Amino acid sequence: MQITVRVSDVNGTPLPDARIQVVFTAPGPLPTSLSLRPGEVRDVTLAKDELEFHVSRDGFTEDRFTFAATASGWLSSNPAGQAFQLGTLLDVSTTIGTVRLAPTIGVPPGSPLVNNPQAALVDDVGEPDWIYRDARHNPETMQRLDEPVFGNLTGPPQEPEWNGFKHSQIAVDLASRGRFVLLEYGPRPTAGSRRPRFLIGTWVPYKPLPASPEVVVFFSPPTFPERGFPVDSYPFLGNYPYGLDKLAKQAKDAHQPYVGHLVNYLITGYKIVYQLLAANRNPIVIMPTPPSANWGPFDTQPGLARLIKEVVRFLYATQLTSSRTAPLVKLRLLNGRTELFPWNGRRTNEPLPRAFAASVSGFSAGINPVVKLCTADRLDDKLYPADLYQSPPGELLNNWREIWDVDGVDVQGWNHMTSAFNGWLAGTNASRRGLRSYHSQDTYSAAQNGLVPTSRVTRLPPVPVRGIYVEEGNSDDGRVTWVHFSNPSLIGDTKAPGHVKTIPEFGSFDAHHMVPAIAFGHAAQFPLR
The missing domain is CATH 3.40.50 (Rossmann fold)
Known part of the structure; x- marks a missing residue:
């Protein structure tokens, strides 16, 4: 099959200088990954109908998209990406942004703090998750x-x-x-x-x-x-x-x-x-x-x-919110670090608002x-x-x-x-x-x-x-x-x-x-x- 990937910002403006890395799901064929330019069409052979894309651009936050084929079409782990198959061509569109989770840090309560930690302080309150x-x-x-x-x-x-x-x-x-x-x-x-x-x-x-x-x-x-x-x-x-x-x-x-x-x-x-x-x-x-x-x-x-x-x-995009269902993905603050769990949420065809x-x-x-x-x-x-x-x-x-x-x-x-x-x-x-x-x-x-x-x-x-x-x-x-x-x-x-x-x-x-x-x-x- 063939794939092509388009990249835009939240205004719908194309980002022709974005960088795209395609990762083939194991046990895929060699090579295990390839680089694409936005709009470029490439021939690929898949071990199964699943692809992972890493999309980045200077000034933007790198985003990850996993697409899987189902009976109702290609679904995405990231609502900021949509994929449509037109014959043998998989046409992927992605929207990347400039927002991310703020960095956090947990410092032992009795330790001195003599410099700017360059992250938001979080506290261990004896619960499964820490808190800001x-x-x-x-x-x-x-x-x-x-x-x-x-x-x-x-x-x-x-x-x-x-x-x-x-x-x-x-x-x-x-x-x-x-x-x-x-x-x-x-x-x-x-x-x-x-x-x-x-x-x-x-x-x-x-x-x-x-x-x-x-x-x-x-x-x-x-x-x-x-x-x-x-x-x-x-x-x-x-x-x-x-x-x-x-x-x-x-x-x-x-x-x-x-x-x-x-x-x-x-x-x-x-x-x-x-x-x-x-x-x-x-x-x-x-x-x-x-x-x-x-x-x-x-x-x-x-x-x-x-x-x-x-x-x-x-x-x-992170599935922290949805217009269809209660979110599956939640923010976790563990050992002072911020993460989303699970990182890839559910497969969906829900678009961005x-x-x-x-x-x-x-x-x-x-x-x-x-x-x-x-x-x-x-x-x-x-x-x-x-x-x-x-x-x-x-x-x-x-x-x-x-x-x-x-x-x-x-x-x-x-x-x-x-x-x-x-x-x-x-x-x-x-x-x-x-x-x-x-x-x-x-x-x-x-x-x-x-x-x-x-x-x-x-x-x-x-x-x-x-x-x-x-x-x-x-x-x-x-x-x-x-x-x-x-x-x-x-x-x-x-x-x-x-x-x-x-x-x-x-x-x-x-x-x-x-x-x-x-x-x-x-x-x-x-x-x-």
Whole structure:
């Protein structure tokens, strides 16, 4: 028979300079392997109808594809590869990417850690799998802010905090729903590297996804050096992302601020993933962490589109996720090392998704990249070449369904932010776009919010009690939701009579930081259209 192999990136752009190695399954004929150029046609003789391909290209992560013939056609171990037999010709198409599992390392707890380990620290917790440092997937009972948000806002002074809001208690067994995974995006660092790679926190759901998977992108406040994040500069291959905030006499005391930042927002602190699951959503969650407050390519439409497509490709290609079935492949952290098991999954003809449905969110100063995304359709080609870091802007705009503004602080002011949001709402596929905006008094003091008409906003109680009130309103088409909390409505006292320890717990956050602890669970209850 004859074989030919085509190689492309996630944009469908052919990669004629890719390298292909074909490995014949034993007991195959000699030679046991051969090299191919993309598009080249070669004659081969097979001992059985199975072939293995290793595909690579500079800047991309090498990928492996095993194809086997069945009664229903050729099936692949890797959904990023498809094979069709046309007479005696086996036509193989592959899509390779720039995302891979982040390196990890386990260091004996009592050992000193005097240098950047160049990998994420993991801990042996006496379970079959180790964990990323502090990233336990504990079951929790979440308090979910419900719609409408108003609860008993006119009760007596001793009224417990959550009773001021309509809410539900939802049990979330995180470990049964998916896995928090650290990914690297961009070329793998080598000697002399001048292209950046970025650390991405990702939630990988186990439940089968829609044909167009839901993706939630979250932008946190920037990683300012004065907040303890190690300083780095382009191409961010030094202190970022595995550098320590200080040298540790014992490894158990070491802290990696960039890694810890991801764990805190998604899993342990604000529990964003818990909130999304409590709202019955089942998304892939993508949280880029910026080096030294530099968002790199991610605050532009080409850059974020490429990141989403690369992460989705990786998760489907490795069979960590699927739109057909619960995944067979799982992430394992054994003896401090990261691996996928089994590496080749099941044979399938499931293709990569052609589209996604994105919700883009930002908290506090993290709203600035979201605002910029509403207009920024260009990226510096010298710093971030198109072949590695960019997709057409339409790849984001055509798939972007929601903005979640979580107590956002635009450096250019309130009117600039709301103008950008309103422009985005009126853009591509306008009827399928929605905005959910949540603010405390720390970030909002204008007479009009600029998003929902004042006539459609209800305040309860009409006359604040002890300074407590909440406002909520919706646009007439339901595409925009506005929620404004007075600061006293968000502040609790853990020592007050009647206080109940909950997740999230009133009194454990100030007003500004309580907003992300409750807003995601509410925003996620508005289904994507």
